[in-house]
Amino acid sequence: MNNLPPSGPSVALIQMTCGKVRQLNIDKAFGQVRIAASQGANIVCLQELFHSQYICQTEDHSRFAEAETIPGHLTNQLSQLAAENGIVLIASLFEKRTAGLYHNTAVVFDTDGSTCGLYRKMHIPDDPLYYEKFYFTPGDLGFKCFDTKFGKVGVCICWDQWFPEAARLTALSGAEIIFYPTAIGWHLNEKELLGNSQHSAWETMMRSHAIANGVYVAATNRVGTEDGIEFWGGSFFCDPYGNLLNKGSQEKEEILFAECDFSLIDTARIHWPFLRDRRIDAYGPITNRFGDQPFDE
Numbered sequence: 063m064n065n066l067p068p069s070g071p072s073v074a075l076i077q078m079t080c081g082k083v084r085q086l087n088i089d090k091a092f093g094q095v096r097i098a099a100s101q102g103a104n105i106v107c108l109q110e111l112f113h114s115q116y117i118c119q120t121e122d123h124s125r126f127a128e129a130e131t132i133p134g135h136l137t138n139q140l141s142q143l144a145a146e147n148g149i150v151l152i153a154s155l156f157e158k159r160t161a162g163l164y165h166n167t168a169v170v171f172d173t174d175g176s177t178c179g180l181y182r183k184m185h186i187p188d189d190p191l192y193y194e195k196f197y198f199t200p201g202d203l204g205f206k207c208f209d210t211k212f213g214k215v216g217v218c219i220c221w222d223q224w225f226p227e228a229a230r231l232t233a234l235s236g237a238e239i240i241f242y243p244t245a246i247g248w249h250l251n252e253k254e255l256l257g258n259s260q261h262s263a264w265e266t267m268m269r270s271h272a273i274a275n276g277v278y279v280a281a282t283n284r285v286g287t288e289d290g291i292e293f294w295g296g297s298f299f300c301d302p303y304g305n306l307l308n309k310g311s312q313e314k315e316e317i318l319f320a321e322c323d324f325s326l327i328d329t330a331r332i333h334w335p336f337l338r339d340r341r342i343d344a345y346g347p348i349t350n351r352f353g354d355q356p357f358d359e
Contacts, residue, residue, distance in 0.1 A: 070322040071150075071212040073239065073278075074103035077297040078315040079286035080115045084128070088113050088136070092143055098317050099147035104212040107152040109284045109297075110220050110243040111166065117156070119289050121196040129158035132180065137169055145175030150210045154219055154243040156197075157182070166198045168217045168243060170208040178208040183219040184228060191249060191290050194221070205231035213324065216240040216277075223268050223281065227348070233275035234337075238324050242268060242281040247293035261294055261312075269304040276302045276331040278322050285315060302330035 076094045080087045091112045098106045111117070113136065117125045130136055136155060144151040150172055157167035157180075166183040182201030186194045205228055208215045216237025222228045223242045232240050246264060248257050265281075272279040278301055285295035297310040299320035307320040331337055347354065 070324050071104040072102050073105045073280055073299065073320050073322055074098035074101075074107070075280055075282035075297045075299070075310070075318045076106065076108050076112070077282055077285055077295055077310045077318065078109065078112070080112070080284060080288070082115060084114050087115075088139075092139075094315075094317055095143055095149070095151065096147060098319075099149050101317075101319070103149060103319065105150040105152070105210070105215065105239070107241045107243060107280060107282050108154065109282045110154045110245040111156060112153065112243075112284075113155065115288045116245045116284075116291065116293075118194045118197055119191045119291065121193050125197070126158075126164060129156040129164050131159075132157050132167060132169060133177070137177070140169065141171050141175040141177065144171035144173065148173045150178075150212050150215065152215070152217060152241050152243065159199075163199055164197055165201060166194070166219055167201075168219055168241075170210065170215060170217060173211045178210055178215075179203075179206060181206055181217040181219070183222060185221045185225055187221045205235060207232065207235035207237040209236075213322070214238045218242055220244045220246060223264070223271075226271065226274065229268075229271035229275055229277075229279075233271075233277050237277060238327060239278040239280060239322060240271065240275075242279070244281055244283040244297075245293060246283055247291040250287075250290055250292060253292060257294075261296060265296065265298065268298075269300050269306075272300045272302055273304040273334070274336055276327050276334065276337065278302060278327075280320070282318075283310075285311075285313060302327050303334075 154168045157165040168181045170178040184201040188195040216232035282297045284293045295312045299307040
């Protein structure tokens with residue numbers, strides 16, 4: 063199915079602020095996608111819940127009205143955008159699956175506008191100003207690889223990025239690039255004391271996923287202050303050795319580009335043969351909650 067440029071796909075991440083008017087966010091994101099495509103991007107990824115400000119700072123029943131079905135009006139527009147620009151497009155949406163059942167869902171569109179599939183966010187946080195358990199049901203589609211015209215794409219979403227199991231299973235499904243649409247930032251009263259260490263941990267965790275699994279990793283985050291959170295941007299790409307290929311600022315909107323050479327995946331895995339040396343016969347207890355207590359007891 064792949065039809066890759068000789069040097070591999072060019073990937074773009076859209077890092078932007080979001081305002082209170084939904085349609086203006088959508089219009090801006092679509093404009094940025096078109097610019098990325100015009101500059102040669104083959105795969106474009108939008109940030110988590112790109113269509114709105116981050117809704118989960120409060121528990122507000124009225125916000126459920128902002129969700130929509132998949133397929134729906136917004137996914138139809140995204141499909142058309144992908145087809146018009148001949149790109150693979152990844153977008154995270156607030157999905158209404160049915161009455162009372164909602165997800166944080168990424169949709170992957172291929173270059174003809176067809177839907178390659180959905181990924182529903184598996185790990186749902188519940189922290190101050192990140193009250194996602196109020197809104198989102200944990201995903202039930204598993205960790206997946208989507209075979210697109212420009213490569214095998216995996217998607218995890220934000221909080222998923224802290225879990226090595228999620229990256230491992232996505233890589234084992236065949237993904238060559240794992241995308242992490244994200245909305246992460248500092249509590250305004252924590253930045254001075256904890257800001258540097260929090261940001262460093264975030265980046266380090268995902269670079270380690272690239273190294274441990276021999277894959278490219280691409281994380282796209284929003285910027286700007288929304289109520290009690292200053293989103294820290296810092297979107298980045300890294301290669302299978304964890305080397306940073308491009309990194310965004312912490313203050314401004316921008317489009318980040320990087321080139322992926324998929325032959326490097328084989329090179330990295332040959333020289334750092336972590337997949338070869340995995341002791342899959344010994345990992346049964348990974349499904350225990352802790353210690354030797356089986357999950358079903």
